[in-house]
Amino acid sequence: MIRIKTAAITLCLLGALPLEVSAQSAEFGPREGDRELSLSGTGSNDRDFNSGSFGVTGDLGWYLRKDFVAGIRQSLNYADIEGEGVNDDFWNGSTRGYLDYQFLDDRARPFVGASLGGIYGDGVKDSAFAGLEAGLKYYVQTKTYFLARAEYQFLFSDTDDATDAFQDDGIWAYTVGLGYNF
Numbered sequence: 001m002i003r004i005k006t007a008a009i010t011l012c013l014l015g016a017l018p019l020e021v022s023a024q025s026a027e028f029g030p031r032e033g034d035r036e037l038s039l040s041g042t043g044s045n046d047r048d049f050n051s052g053s054f055g056v057t058g059d060l061g062w063y064l065r066k067d068f069v070a071g072i073r074q075s076l077n078y079a080d081i082e083g084e085g086v087n088d089d090f091w092n093g094s095t096r097g098y099l100d101y102q103f104l105d106d107r108a109r110p111f112v113g114a115s116l117g118g119i120y121g122d123g124v125k126d127s128a129f130a131g132l133e134a135g136l137k138y139y140v141q142t143k144t145y146f147l148a149r150a151e152y153q154f155l156f157s158d159t160d161d162a163t164d165a166f167q168d169d170g171i172w173a174y175t176v177g178l179g180y181n182f
Contacts, residue, residue, distance in 0.1 A: 028107050028139040029066075030181040036061045036069060038147050040177025042077075053079035057175050059098070067102045073115065075173075079123060092121025100133070107139045115151065129153040131173075143181040150174050 030036065038059040045052030055078070061071025073096050080089040096117025102109045115131040135149030151173040 028142050029102075029105070029109060029137075029145075030063045030069070030143075032063055032065050034063045034181045036063070036071070036179055036181050038145075038177050038179030040147060040149070040175035042173075042175055050082045051080060053077060057177070059179070061098070061100075063181075066105075068099070069102070070099045071097070073098055073117075077121075077123075090122030092119065092123045094119040094129070096129070096131070098133070102137065109137045109139070109145075111135055111137065115153070119153075119155065125155075127155045127157050129155045137179065145179050145181075147175070147177045147179050149176075 036059065040057045040059075041055065042057075043052065043054035055075060057073060057075040059071055059073045061069040063069050073094075075094045077092050078089070081087070094117055096115040098113055098115040100111045100113030102111040104110065111134065113133045115133060116129075118126070118128050120126045131151045131153035133149055133151040135147065137145040137147055139145045152170055153173060154170045
């Protein structure tokens with residue numbers, strides 16, 4: 001009789017083990033000290049595929065706290081423009097530091113932030129920029145997420161230009177991608 005009770009208790013405990021493991025692994029998102037790596041893309045073309053552009057952005061960040069991430073972001077863009085009297089292609093890029101604050105503690109994590117960096121290349125005037133951003137990270141696995149972000153960047157060549165540039169020289173940048181915390 002003692003063997004049957006021992007076997008029953010053992011089976012109950014072993015049966016509960018997978019529930020305990022799944023409860024522990026259901027925590028989504030980063031912890032303080034984690035890093036993140038994301039890769040995003042964008043693209044467009046005309047209806048005849050004669051002109052088009054594409055871009056890729058990579059982020060590498062460090063979680064200062066569970067909800068604050070600071071990092072560096074690199075973007076590269078290529079455009080091939082064809083039209084009346086125009087047949088040109090060019091590259092440009094931007095490098096910037098960023099700081100984002102994430103809301104909520106669930107699978108969906110909206111965020112807001114700011115960035116500061118430079119833009120350069122064939123199709124743009126080399127200049128500095130500052131930006132505000134907002135987006136959403138949605139965790140599809142405990143450490144893997146989909147990313148959607150919109151950035152408003154205002155360009156300036158010196159500090160005197162920065163005040164007017166926010167209203168006059170702003171551009172929007174959109175990205176969609178995947179990321180991973182490690």
